[in-house]
Amino acid sequence: MIHLNKETAHIVTLSDEERINRILSYKWIGYTKAREILQTMEYLLIHPKIHRMPNMLLVASTNNGKTILLNRFFEAHKPVVTPETEQLTIPVLYVQAPFKPDERMFFINILEALNAPYSVKERSLRLYQQVVSILKKVDTKILIIDEIHHILAGGYITQRVFLNMIKYLANDLQIVIIASGIRDALSAINTDKQLANRFEPAILPKWTMDEEYLRLLSSFEAILPLKNPSNLTQEDIAMKILSLSGGTIGEISTILKKAAVQAIHNKKECIDLQLLGRTGYIAPANRQKQYEGLLI
Ligand SMILES: Nc1ncnc2c1ncn2[C@@H]1O[C@H](COP(=O)(O)OP(=O)(O)OP(=O)(O)O)[C@@H](O)[C@H]1O
Ligand SMILES: [Mg+2]
Structure with missing residues (x-):
């Protein structure tokens, strides 16, 4: 046959x-564009820490393979425990953007993905500190934020605050952010010049x-x-x-x-x-x- x-x-x-x-x-079926993007992600993973890390914005129509691709990358770089030291390393972390630009919800999503204990009553700043401290400890190199267009569910100022928070987090940790979303995500990020030039678009065309x-x-x-x-x-x-x-x-x-x-x-x-x-x-x-x- x-x-x-x-x-x-x-x-x-x-x-x-x-x-x-x-x-x-x-x-999974491999195709040229998906393989190219996966390869770029591999380069981002080994990028040396610099004060201005490169980021990626994966853009495609709905149902055109973004989440599948991100998961494939995540699966290839699963958390590992070094037996001698029992040190947990989480090179790549995958989270979804919360359904509205709410930083507390975002930090909670990250803590959930890390399987870390947290208190919902905790102030936002405390949750932020917890996120930073754990991500440093587990040596995360790439934070994937899927469905980034969810931020558009908030007013202009709330969107800006949320994007500033992502920028701040990335600077603080010197990690790579891979954000992914439909085309609207591109326009949301493009309204901020500082962010636009930090995010290289990667497109899965129809x-x-x-x-x-x-x-x-x-x-x-x-x-x-x-x-x-x-x-x-x-x-x-x-x-x-x-x-x-x-x-x-x-x-x-x-x-x-x-x-x-x-x-x-x-x-x-x-x-x-x-x-x-x-x-x-x-x-x-x-x-x-x-x-x-x-x-x-
Ligand atoms: N490389 C692939 N090989 C086989 N099937 C695929 C592949 N990529 C995507 N698909 C199919 O397309 C469907 C949609 O993919 P995916 O969920 O990644 O889309 P998406 O771009 O994240 O959509 P949305 O923006 O709505 O979240 C998958 O459920 C799967 O059936
Ligand atoms: Mg998806």
Whole structure:
């Protein structure tokens, strides 16, 4: 079965139920832009401490692979305990920005991620000191802040105060900040010149009809345990998936998974144009219309 990779060629012999289970579980697919960004993160991790550390702002549409990428980096640099000294090192810490620009909530998110005890009654300054002290102790090099666009849920001044706090924290600790969010995050950070020049944007663009997209489809085909080849890179099939998905990897993945499950149910064992039209998948652009239809 040359359309499948080695591991999937084994899975394809399993029961329908087992195969569907595999399809619905998650598997990372590498692509050029993601690998480039991961490589940049690796450089940031070994960047020597200087008074003005470089930072990254990862920007992409919703459902286009930001959190997955950040988690991949985080997983590659998990906390370690040195057996001789029992010293805990947490090189990379992942947190989400709180749902509004509230520094107390932010410090609490960090303390939670560190599994550190804290008192919710503690004053903000005390929580800040606790965060700084622990991050120094565990030698954190990179703080990842996902969903940074949440700061836009506050007024201009609150946003500024929150961003100043991040700047202050980064200076205090001389760590790298990797912030991630949708495009609005870029404009929020760009309103502060000092911050804008500290954050290098890294962009995961929407998918378009090019070689990289076709490679992505081939990779999906290789990991979907179907017995017959689908030839997803054929122009009409590739175009159909792209236009249904609106160009995000999350929707591309959803469409292909739905179609693959159907291909098992109906014994076709491959994804074709006809099946793509019948998966019950509603494109993001049509979801509003669907709700409106339900409300009439
Ligand atoms: N490299 C990848 N390989 C396979 N699937 C992927 C990959 N990246 C993303 N996906 C799929 O896309 C979905 C959305 O990815 P992710 O949650 O990272 O998006 P996001 O950009 O963080 O979205 P949001 O802004 O809404 O948080 C994932 O659940 C996964 O199914
Ligand atoms: Mg996300």
